[in-house]
Amino acid sequence: MRNKWYGEGFKLGVLGGGQLGRMLIQSAINYDVHVYVMDGNESAPCSRFAYEFTKGDIQSYDDVLQFGADKDVLTVEIEHINVDALEALEKQGVKVYPQPHVLRIIQDKGKQKMFYKKHNIPTASFELINNANELSNYANQLPLIQKMRTGGYDGKGVQVLNSSDDLAKSFDAPSLLETKIDFKKELSVIVARNEKGEIKSFPVVECEFNEKLNLVEFLFSPANISMELENKAKLIAEDVIQKLEMTGLLAVELFLTQDNQLLVNEVAPRTHNSGHHTIECNKTSQFEQHLRAIIGLPLGSTAFEIPGVMVNLLGEQGFNGSAYYQGLEQVIEEEGVYVHLYGKxxxxxxxxxxxxxxxxxxxxxxxxxxxxxxxxxxxxxxxx
Amino acid sequence: MRNKWYGEGFKLGVLGGGQLGRMLIQSAINYDVHVYVMDGNESAPCSRFAYEFTKGDIQSYDDVLQFGADKDVLTVEIEHINVDALEALEKQGVKVYPQPHVLRIIQDKGKQKMFYKKHNIPTASFELINNANELSNYANQLPLIQKMRTGGYDGKGVQVLNSSDDLAKSFDAPSLLETKIDFKKELSVIVARNEKGEIKSFPVVECEFNEKLNLVEFLFSPANISMELENKAKLIAEDVIQKLEMTGLLAVELFLTQDNQLLVNEVAPRTHNSGHHTIECNKTSQFEQHLRAIIGLPLGSTAFEIPGVMVNLLGEQGFNGSAYYQGLEQVIEEEGVYVHLYGKxxxxxxxxxxxxxxxxxxxxxxxxxxxxxxxxxxxxxxxx
Structure with a gap:
């Protein structure tokens, strides 16, 4: 039988059922790729749109192993997955993209930094510590960023230690200590690599962080940087995915320093918040590109369609309960405004x-x- | 409680579960509108993506009544629905868009033509007959197009009677006889009207028919016509939807005659094959526009994003069975090419x-x- 990646007889498994999986499914519908999803929450954003939804714990060896066993390709929409199970599945012949060896590196921010160092990928200088006590050795190097090596997500597990007064609030866990970079801009490059090793980057975007939340608040595409920096940033991203020997989509977050150096901050081996604008702004969306990369298709064009700005819709402070989107009708009345609700x-x-x-x-x-x-x-x- | 058209507590019902419903759902996901679908076929293109799928016969009074009873808004993706049930639901307070009175007119090609005549909407001249015998009265007016008043779809139930030799093959059923129009182009205008009576048309498109199949083969956007004709075509479409007092999306197919007259051929009160390009080519897609029209939202901008051509993927002659898309990988390798498979x-x-x-x-x-x-x-x- 011919190799088919659509319709009956091909199963794409996704571990995690949040908004990233939901937008992947919207894209997969165009190619009739059957997407099977596992998540611990039965009302996760994907649950109604998966070809089949399985309730299960993505950190459980048994759940991941069982879910993955009959899939042709398995992917993730979050890094915090049981990698032992993914390795076992890889040995059984399931294609796991990103590969378990990539997730092992990325799950641990210490290993991630050591990988950059080993491969001459520019990044802020760092030290690794095992607990809060060891911090005292670095008190003379403040300010520092402390990042827990594992378990952080969406700004959690990261803090700035500005002065010795801050040492009392430090995490008492294996951590990464990074030099605090005085940056002009935060940039992001989404890059994809398919099974054949073909690599394509999206144009560089500029992120405006909300300092307080440590979350991307606005994203601008294209970034307001020189062509030279644009090309340099893409080359770094392509170098990282190449050296990781990774199949799939990788988001590479970079600092542009005051003296125009580009430093890799961190990477995420999946579709990413800094690529949501590609749905409307580029010839191929990051979701379709990830799909193409992992199911053996040629990568799509990443060329611009139109410039754009992405803004996250975050729950307001002081509100808990059934979501109501105040002002939504007013917003969608305007031309060139695209709302994506995640169904939470x-x-x-x-x-x-x-x-x-x-x-x-x-x-x-x-x-x-x-x-x-x-x-x-x-x-x-x-x-x- | 506030009026919410997203999330739990709002149910949009769709009668028919084909590709039109499937693309509507892709669009509805962005607004978290919960789409419930009924179709007779459990493996219909929508079945896996509906918020809830119900197996039922859209021509059965009981099935339609039961499905519609708990919906906030009910719509259709095909005209051949049990309208008696829709009328009963409308009386129960369910919003049915397009309204049953519109479907009554459009289901019967004779009533449709009489509606145009009554409202001075330009259309080819016609006669109504009850059976094949009555055709002999019009033998001196050949060539004529014979269309069965009810039951035709996708080119079925329509034929050209060129000479008296063709009379033998005529349909023996209540029919419409139309003057055969010598047209330069076939055009289509998709127009929407929301609950408040706001009306917006998409730019006019040009259809290239495959004569043999009587199906749209290529569609070009924009149509290669003068601005004067463009505006005139839109005004006709807007006049039709206004006079139908319809809420929802209406596809208005027009002939452009050799002497630059515009004549309405027929209309479809739903998303339409001649509007598929709007997904990539316009600020708002026809699917989102229909959704906006029927759930009480302001209509979206119909402005151009980029010119485009739509081509249908039809099953090749001589092949029956599990679908295989030869050449698909080669096609999606090219920039600006968007494939939509319907999952059949x-x-x-x-x-x-x-x-x-x-x-x-x-x-x-x-x-x-x-x-x-x-x-x-x-x-x-x-x-x-």
């Missing part, structure tokens, strides 16, 4: 509930509109 | 299995690429 019934402060992409031939006009609309749309909770 | 496992000759949209800033370049790719991609059946 319950809002809580800072929860990622959706995102909005604003497109315009002039990026500055898109920025102005996005900032205005962010004030209009608020995720609160239903009132009776 | 079985192919048969001329079955609509998917479509491909080719975009390019230059329409002529898109046309050339679409014609070339149509020769590359073939829907055949799997061979062992």
């Amino acid at each position: 019934e319950q809002t809580k402060p800072y929860r990622k509930m959706g995102h909005v992409t604003v497109t315009n031939q002039e990026l500055e006009a898109a920025k102005a509109k996005a900032r205005r609309l962010q004030d209009v749309i608020k995720v609160i909770s239903s009132q009776e | 496992e079985q192919t048969k000759p001329y079955r609509k299995m998917g479509h491909v949209t080719v975009t390019n800033q230059e329409l002529e370049a898109a046309k050339a690429k679409a014609r070339r790719l149509q020769d590359v991609i073939k829907v055949i059946s799997s061979q062992e």
Whole structure:
């Protein structure tokens, strides 16, 4: 029988059933790729749209092994997966993309940094410590960023230690200590590599962080940087995915320092918040690109369609309960405004509930509109 | 409680579970609108993506009534629905869009033509007959198009009677006889009207029919017509939806005659094959526009994003069985080529299995690429 990656007879498994899986499914529908999802939460954003949904724990060896056993290709939408099970599945002949060896490196921020060092990938200088006590050795090097080696996510497990007063709040866990970089911009490059080793990067984007939340708040595409830096950033991203020998999509977050150096901050081996705008702004979306990379297809064009700004819709402070999107009708009345709700019934402060992409031939006009609309749309909770 | 059209507590019902419903669901996911689908076929293109799928007969009074009873809004993706049940549901307070009175008119091609005549909507002249015998009265007016008043679909129930020799093959059923129009082009306008009466048309498109199949083969956006004709076509479409007092999306097919008259051929009160390109080519897709119209939202911008050509992927002659898309990998390797497979496992000759949209800033370049790719991609059946 011919090799078919669509319709009956081909099963793509996804570990994790959140918004990244949901947008992957929207894209997979176009190619009739049957997407099977496992998540611990039966009302996860993917649950109704998976070809088949399995309730299971992605950190459980048995659950992952059982779910993966009959899949042709297995992928993840979050890094925190039981990698032992993925390795066992790989040995059984299941294609696991990103590969378990990549997840092993990336799950541990210490290993990740050592990988950069070994492969001459530019990154902030660092030290590894085993516990809070060892921090005292570095007190004279403050300010430092402390990142827990494992278990952090979405800004959790990361903190800045500015002065010796901050040492008391440090994490007492195996950690990475990084020099605090005085950066001009935070950039991101989404790069994909398929089974044949073909590599393509999306244009570089610029992230505007909300310092308080340590979350991407606005994303601008294209980044306002020189062509030289654009090319350099893409080469770094392509170098990382090549050296990781990874199949799939990799988001590479970079600092642009005051003296125009590019340093890799961290990477995520999956579709990423900094690539959501590609749905409307590029010829191929990051979701379709990931799909193409892992099921053996040629990669799609990453060329621009239109400039754009992406803004996350976060749950407002002070609201917990059934989500209500205040101002939504007003926002979608405007041209070039694309709302993506993730289907989460319950809002809580800072929860990622959706995102909005604003497109315009002039990026500055898109920025102005996005900032205005962010004030209009608020995720609160239903009132009776 | 506030009026919510997303999440739990709002149910959109769709009668019919084919590709139109499938693409509607892809769009509805962005707004977290829960789409419930009923279709007679458990493996219909929508079945796995509906929030809930119900197996039922859309022509059965009981099935439609039962399915619709707990829905907030009910819509259709095919005209051949039990309208008696829709009327009963409308009386129960369910919002049925398009309204049953519109479906009554459109299901019967005779009533449809009488509606145009009554409302001074330009259309080819016609006669109504009850059976084949009455045809003899019009033998001196040949050539004529005979269309069965009810039951035709996708080119079935329609034939050209060129000479008296053809009378023997005429349908012996209540029919519409239309003057055969010598047209330069076939055009289509997709127009939407929401609950508040707001109306918006998409730019006019040009259809290239396959005469043999009586199916749209290529669709070009924008149509190569004067601005005057463009505006006139849109005004006609807007006039039709206004006079129908319809809520939802209406596809208005028009003939452009040799002497530059525009005549309404027929209309479809739903998303339509001639609007598939809007997914990539316009600010708002026809699917999102329909959704907006029926759930009480402001209509979206119909402005161009990029010119494009849509080509249907029809099952090749001589192949029946499990679908195999020959040349698919080659096609998706090219920039600006968007494949939509409908998830039908079985192919048969001329079955609509998917479509491909080719975009390019230059329409002529898109046309050339679409014609070339149509020769590359073939829907055949799997061979062992």
